[in-house]
Amino acid sequence: MSEVIPQPMDKECTVTGNIRMTRERVSVESKKILKNNRTVDVNQLVPIKYKWAWHFYLDACANHWMPTEVNMARDISQWKDPNAFTEAERHVIKRNIGFFSTAETLVGNNIVLSIYKVVDNPECRQYLLRQAFEEAIHVHTFQYIVESLSMDESEMFNMYRENKEIYEKDEFSMSCTDGIVDENIDIYTTEGLQKFIDNLVGFYVVTEGIFFYSGFVLMLSFGRQNRMPGVCEQIQYILRDESIHMNFGIQLINSIIAENPEVWTSDFQAYVVKRIRRAVELEKNYAKECLKFGGILGISEKLLGEYVEYIADRRLEKLGLPKQYNSSNPFPWMSEVIDLKKEKNFFETRVTEYQTGGALEW
Numbered sequence: 001m002s003e004v005i006p007q008p009m010d011k012e013c014t015v016t017g018n019i020r021m022t023r024e025r026v027s028v029e030s031k032k033i034l035k036n037n038r039t040v041d042v043n044q045l046v047p048i049k050y051k052w053a054w055h056f057y058l059d060a061c062a063n064h065w066m067p068t069e070v071n072m073a074r075d076i077s078q079w080k081d082p083n084a085f086t087e088a089e090r091h092v093i094k095r096n097i098g099f100f101s102t103a104e105t106l107v108g109n110n111i112v113l114s115i116y117k118v119v120d121n122p123e124c125r126q127y128l129l130r131q132a133f134e135e136a137i138h139v140h141t142f143q144y145i146v147e148s149l150s151m152d153e154s155e156m157f158n159m160y161r162e163n164k165e166i167y168e169k170d171e172f173s174m175s176c177t178d179g180i181v182d183e184n185i186d187i188y189t190t191e192g193l194q195k196f197i198d199n200l201v202g203f204y205v206v207t208e209g210i211f212f213y214s215g216f217v218l219m220l221s222f223g224r225q226n227r228m229p230g231v232c233e234q235i236q237y238i239l240r241d242e243s244i245h246m247n248f249g250i251q252l253i254n255s256i257i258a259e260n261p262e263v264w265t266s267d268f269q270a271y272v273v274k275r276i277r278r279a280v281e282l283e284k285n286y287a288k289e290c291l292k293f294g295g296i297l298g299i300s301e302k303l304l305g306e307y308v309e310y311i312a313d314r315r316l317e318k319l320g321l322p323k324q325y326n327s328s329n330p331f332p333w334m335s336e337v338i339d340l341k342k343e344k345n346f347f348e349t350r351v352t353e354y355q356t357g358g359a360l361e362w
């Protein structure tokens with residue numbers, strides 16, 4: 001049998017082609033976030049160039065949790081008690097569990113069907129695989145909550161099709177995935193790469209960074225009164241996961257822009273701001289609907305709207321874009337609740353101590 005002679009790596013070869021034997025080793029310098037083709041073997045995690053991606057992966061693994069570890073006994077007895085919640089409070093709880101039970105699947109779908117296809121850097125892919133599993137855990141969480149509380153499964157899991165405000169948020173997110181899945185996107189063109197960045201903004205900044213936050217505030221406010229402690233403990237873990245997802249996503253977006261500065265035109269920046277402003281509108285509509293029977297636990301439609309504007313400004317700043325609202329944070333306790341270790345007795349319930357407890361930027 002003749003010996004296989006190592007050949008120089010074909011830089012034009014696509015990632016779906018056969019592996020070429022070569023003595024040209026992968027170096028840190030040769031790695032990029034996107035467009036690696038065959039200049040980097042698809043599975044070569046090491047040498048690590050993007051240490052931030054690797055550290056996001058390690059932090060995520062250190063924060064592992066499962067919904068079934070959380071005791072739901074008190075939640076079940078409270079939910080069964082006809083006097084434990086007002087009509088407005090029950091509406092808020094059902095609306096948010098309905099929203100999250102299906103919205104989490106959109107994020108997982110987008111990672112697998114869109115982002116993983118385009119981002120071919122191994123360090124980033126390592127984190128994306130971890131994040132995809134976390135999204136499965138989040139989907140599991142809401143299935144577990146619905147089942148534990150004996151909620152109407154059909155009502156909860158069909159809410160995205162029956163409630164206009166949820167439908168519109170999901171439509172916004174899905175429109176970002178469709179553009180990448182349905183079209184033969186060419187990220188070597190400015191237009192194609194802008195479309196992909198629009199996808200990343202639509203998920204990491206909007207879906208995970210804005211669309212989840214009215215729900216987090218509303219649900220966690222029950223936990224502050226030691227009501228629905230199991231649900232709130234799980235949502236607290238999800239909030240922590242989501243803040244890591246969003247920070248990874250923003251770093252990913254900023255790194256892609258740094259490596260491909262031609263895509264970050266003033267027109268495209270204005271487009272991104274417009275999309276985020278539209279997302280804020282949709283989230284405020286959602287908050288208004290959640291509170292249609294009146295404010296709960298000191299949270300009014302007005303304050304929740306200000307909070308949505310406040311977090312949107314924070315996201316815009318992280319992308320290097322101008323603030324749009326200049327609203328102040330009406331719920332400063334939300335910043336503290338993210339840091340689980342510091343606030344481990346926040347809900348006076350059993351809290352799993354994580355290995356990492358440093359305050360996260362969010």
Ligand SMILES: [Fe+2]
Binds near residue numbers: 135
């Ligand atoms: Fe999630």
Ligand SMILES: [Fe+2]
Binds near residue numbers: 107135208245
């Ligand atoms: Fe997420």
